[in-house]
Amino acid sequence: xxxxxxxxxxxxxxxxxxxxxxxxxxxxxxxxxxxxxxxxxxxxxxxxxxxxxxxxxxxxxxxxxxxxxxxxxxxxxxxxxxxxxxxxxxxxxxxxxxxxxxxxxxxxxxxxxxxxxxxxxxxxxxxxxxxxxxxxxxxxxxxxxxxxxxxxxxxxxxxxxxxxxxxxxxxxxxxxxxxxxxxxxxxxxxxxxxxxxxxxxxxxxxxxxxxxxxxxxxxxxxxxxxxxxxxxxxxxxxxxxxxxxxxxxxxxxxxxxxxxxxxxxxxxxxxxxxxxxxxxxxxxxxxxxxxxxxxxxxxxxxxxxxxxxxxxxxxxxxxxxxxxxxxxxxxxxxxxxxxxxxxxxxxxxxxxxxxxxxxxxxxxxxxxxxxxxxxxxxxxxxxxxxxxxxxxxxxxxxxxxxxxxxxxxxxxxxxxxxxxxxxxxxxxxxxxxxxxxxxxxxxxxxxxxxxxxxxxxxxxxxxxxxxxxxxxxxxxxxxxxxxxxxxxxxxxxxxxxxxxxxxxxxxxxxxxxxxxxxxxxxxxxxxxxxxxxxxxxxxxxxxxxxxxxxxxxxxxxxxxxxx
Amino acid sequence: xxxxxxxxxxxxxxxxxxxxxxxxxxxxxxxxxxxxxxxxxxxxxxxxxxxxxxxxxxxxxxxxxxxxxxxxxxxxxxxxxxxxxxxxxxxxxxxxxxxxxxxxxxxxxxxxxxxxxxxxxxxxxxxxxxxxxxxxxxxxxxxxxxxxxxxxxxxxxxxxxxxxxxxxxxxxxxxxxxxxxxxxxxxxxxxxxxxxxxxxxxxxxxxxxxxxxxxxxxxxxxxxxxxxxxxxxxxxxxxxxxxxxxxxxxxxxxxxxxxxxxxxxxxxxxxxxxxxxxxxxxxxxxxxxxxxxxxxxxxx
Numbered sequence: 001x002x003x004x005x006x007x008x009x010x011x012x013x014x015x016x017x018x019x020x021x022x023x024x025x026x027x028x029x030x031x032x033x034x035x036x037x038x039x040x041x042x043x044x045x046x047x048x049x050x051x052x053x054x055x056x057x058x059x060x061x062x063x064x065x066x067x068x069x070x071x072x073x074x075x076x077x078x079x080x081x082x083x084x085x086x087x088x089x090x091x092x093x094x095x096x097x098x099x100x101x102x103x104x105x106x107x108x109x110x111x112x113x114x115x116x117x118x119x120x121x122x123x124x125x126x127x128x129x130x131x132x133x134x135x136x137x138x139x140x141x142x143x144x145x146x147x148x149x150x151x152x153x154x155x156x157x158x159x160x161x162x163x164x165x166x167x168x169x170x171x172x173x174x175x176x177x178x179x180x181x182x183x184x185x186x187x188x189x190x191x192x193x194x195x196x197x198x199x200x201x202x203x204x205x206x207x208x209x210x211x212x213x214x215x216x217x218x219x220x221x222x223x224x225x226x227x228x229x230x231x232x233x234x235x236x237x238x239x240x241x242x243x244x245x246x247x248x249x250x251x252x253x254x255x256x257x258x259x260x261x262x263x264x265x266x267x268x269x270x271x272x273x274x275x276x277x278x279x280x281x282x283x284x285x286x287x288x289x290x291x292x293x294x295x296x297x298x299x300x301x302x303x304x305x306x307x308x309x310x311x312x313x314x315x316x317x318x319x320x321x322x323x324x325x326x327x328x329x330x331x332x333x334x335x336x337x338x339x340x341x342x343x344x345x346x347x348x349x350x351x352x353x354x355x356x357x358x359x360x361x362x363x364x365x366x367x368x369x370x371x372x373x374x375x376x377x378x379x380x381x382x383x384x385x386x387x388x389x390x391x392x393x394x395x396x397x398x399x400x401x402x403x404x405x406x407x408x409x410x411x412x413x414x415x416x417x418x419x420x421x422x423x424x425x426x427x428x429x430x431x432x433x434x435x436x437x438x439x440x441x442x443x444x445x446x447x448x449x450x451x452x453x454x455x456x457x458x459x460x461x462x463x464x465x466x467x468x469x470x471x472x473x474x475x476x477x478x479x480x481x482x483x484x485x486x487x488x489x490x491x492x493x494x495x496x497x498x499x500x501x502x503x504x505x506x507x508x509x510x511x512x513x514x515x516x517x518x519x520x521x522x523x524x525x526x527x528x529x530x531x532x533x534x535x536x537x538x539x540x541x542x543x544x545x546x547x548x549x550x551x552x553x554x555x556x557x558x559x560x561x562x563x
Numbered sequence: 564x565x566x567x568x569x570x571x572x573x574x575x576x577x578x579x580x581x582x583x584x585x586x587x588x589x590x591x592x593x594x595x596x597x598x599x600x601x602x603x604x605x606x607x608x609x610x611x612x613x614x615x616x617x618x619x620x621x622x623x624x625x626x627x628x629x630x631x632x633x634x635x636x637x638x639x640x641x642x643x644x645x646x647x648x649x650x651x652x653x654x655x656x657x658x659x660x661x662x663x664x665x666x667x668x669x670x671x672x673x674x675x676x677x678x679x680x681x682x683x684x685x686x687x688x689x690x691x692x693x694x695x696x697x698x699x700x701x702x703x704x705x706x707x708x709x710x711x712x713x714x715x716x717x718x719x720x721x722x723x724x725x726x727x728x729x730x731x732x733x734x735x736x737x738x739x740x741x742x743x744x745x746x747x748x749x750x751x752x753x754x755x756x757x758x759x760x761x762x763x764x765x766x767x768x769x770x771x772x773x774x775x776x777x778x779x780x781x782x783x784x785x786x787x788x789x790x791x792x793x794x795x796x797x798x799x800x801x802x803x804x805x806x807x808x809x810x811x812x813x814x815x816x817x818x819x820x821x822x823x824x825x826x827x828x829x830x831x832x833x834x835x836x837x838x839x840x841x842x843x844x845x846x847x848x849x850x851x852x853x854x855x856x857x858x859x860x861x862x863x
Contacts (some may be wrong), residue, residue, distance in 0.1 A: 068790075133683075154604060260768065367764075368760060368763060368764070388763075392766045392768065393766070395764065395766030396766060398764070399764065399765075400764045402757055402761070404757065407756060407757040407758060408757040408758055408760070408761040409758060410775075410776050410779075410780065411780070412757050412779060412780070421765075422765055425764070425765075425766065426762075426766075426767050426768075426771055426775075471761070471765075475765065475766070516737055
């Protein structure tokens with residue numbers, strides 16, 4: 001880039017009540033360039049982005065903070081208002097809460113035009129329609145009058161992008177623009193941002209998703225704990241990372257890593273310390289169930305200590321159907337004729353976009369909801385539909401791990417009490433040995449014994465999910481239903497939790513029903529996979545085969561949409 | 564009334580954000596704001612007066628001294644005397660027990676009934692028995708809500724006749740619908756939480772779930788609300804006495820004293836002002852403390 005950069009950040013520091021969360025961060029963004037800031041929760045990447053709009057809320061100082069001809073460091077609140085919108089557009093994460101539910105999206109877009117241009121109503125409407133069409137919003141005329149509740153997640157995200165773009169800012173800051181979106185929608189959003197970049201706008205993308213970054217960014221800035229640890233062209237940083245942290249992030253990606261191979265650098269529990277496998281080369285080839293790549297020093301044993309014969313079916317569903325009816329609305333078929341088989345010691349992955357019926361299927365199989373048709377068996381015995389009273393005695397055989405473990409714990413209970421309750425099956429009497437059992441559970445999931453005294457709220461997301469796994473293990477189940485167990489976690493923590501689940505499966509012969517919207521995670525974890533679309537299983541088979549040669553058009557579309 | 568021990572968990576990270584600084588006292592009371600400290604002291608005084616009135620006012624609240632009638636506040640009678648020469652201070656202090664116990668017992672009754680109704684309505688899982696209970700209780704509550712609370716209390720008294728016990732019952736029944744509504748929504752919230760789902764997956768019985776998870780988590784706001792409601796109950800109890808439907812004269816009770824004094828309000832203002840002040844102070848103090856608890860509850 002020979003031209004002067006559009007955005008220059010040098011020595012940026014942000015502190016909150018004296019605690020520095022961003023320290024000496026420097027980078028530039030040129031017009032027509034996309035720079036990605038990557039890092040995990042708490043790395044300071046979002047605070048950095050907000051500081052560029054004067055929205056960080058902390059004490060900001062920088063040796064140099066310039067956008068185009070404007071010195072951002074010298075702006076007062078009035079000055080900032082002139083910059084936000086016309087010069088910098090912000091695309092926020094989570095369009096659900098970033099749009100006012102009571103206002104049509106046309107109004108959101110119109111606001112920017114009314115504040116910053118002298119256009120009349122007709123011209124503003126014209127511009128709003130233009131920008132909606134530009135971000136690929138279908139039927140913009142109608143959408144203009146709709147509120148965020150009437151739009152799907154992808155359309156909401158597009159509306160947000162449109163609102164950020166309508167004033168043609170020189171720089172667009174996108175904070176986690178694809179998080180919480182399905183793969184297909186993610187792809188559309190990434191394409192829009194790429195088109196914007198190609199049209200000459202500077203794009204600063206904040207993301208923890210290295211797949212998205214690889215597709216979108218020209219250059220990458222890797223942040224950790226408020227400091228830039230590495231930066232450079234995307235191919236160089238992601239292809240040949242120099243810093244250990246970047247390497248660790250890349251190694252943690254499940255894409256293309258064979259089933260059973262480790263993702264996280266350290267072994268969990270007493271196992272030997274396994275060095276990180278080399279950065280996974282992004283490959284679109286089959287994720288064959290071949291042994292781990294050669295450079296891995298301690299290749300994992302085969303997934304199950306499998307006997308030659310096919311293992312027993314532990315959990316089976318046949319023709320499950322669940323219809324939700326609401327007064328005055330058409331009945332919604334959430335799950336339609338779903339049949340699944342999960343065998344001992346194996347993992348069955350369940351993938352599909354949000355709203356495809358994955359979670360409803362899980363709830364039916366967990367006996368939290370009754371099917372309208374069809375049935376399920378657990379270890380060969382009838383399981384659903386069944387009266388809860390008859391089911392309760394066999395609940396110990398089936399455990400569950402949820403996406404948001406925080407809300408699945410009683411906030412008043414310590415970790416020790418949660419686990420003791422699970423160990424004693426809820427009895428108040430504490431037979432001797434409960435403390436030892438709790439300690440052993442904590443050890444098995446790789447937590448310190450001292451964790452027992454803490455409250456789940458004071459733990460990190462990964463630690464909390466480990467506690468959730470420990471609780472699920474306490475009754476010694478044969479089957480675990482894991483509903484999006486890692487989708488709320490950072491990629492390196494995700495890697496550790498996936499490794500933990502893998503280890504436990506091997507040691508205890510557990511069977512997993514593993515639900516995720518993340519195809520790479522499912523490909524890494526599953527022996528078999530079932531693809532759901534609109535309540536139906538459209539394709540089902542061995543993971544390697546389905547991923548290598550998808551039969552159903554929807555599966556093909558899902559695979560093609562992966563970032 | 565033991566209000567202080569129900570303060571929320573001491574491990575809250577209070578004062579972590581700079582924006583929430585306010586005046587706090589040093590020492591063990593440092594966690595209370597100044598207004599809450601005053602309120603706590605007032606309530607402490609009220610509790611002492613209720614438990615050991617002789618400590619604050621050694622005289623006899625019923626001893627008649629016609630010669631001293633309508634004495635203005637003076638060293639001998641700090642708050643003056645009424646038409647029979649009885650000390651207002653003495654009667655207020657000795658009346659605390661009656662006023663407060665009606666208020667407290669009525670609140671207890673109201674919350675107890677509210678919890679029963681609220682749990683019955685909220686604990687069901689949308690299938691048959693729970694659904695019917697919810698529909699039944701909710702319709703009943705709607706009917707009760709259509710009547711103003713005090714009117715409801717008067718209806719109860721119309722059946723039972725006047726007296727301290729009927730007044731307690733009346734105020735308790737009249738406040739129950741409000742509590743029931745809150746408990747119902749809280750129980751439903753916890754009932755649908757992932758925590759309860761996790762307990763069901765672990766094979767816990769409904770009773771265990773209710774007792775161990777739903778009640779403790781649903782009732783915290785109710786405790787706060789009851790503190791707020793206590794002041795209201797004291798006012799209502801006094802109102803009923805004022806109307807001659809609570810404690811009968813000559814028993815010292817704040818509302819009854821107000822009622823007796825209103826005839827002489829032109830000549831002896833102190834016969835009404837001080838009992839009224841007692842009602843207001845008690846109600847205000849428990850409201851301030853209740854709000855403090857509520858604020859802390861929200862923060863956690």
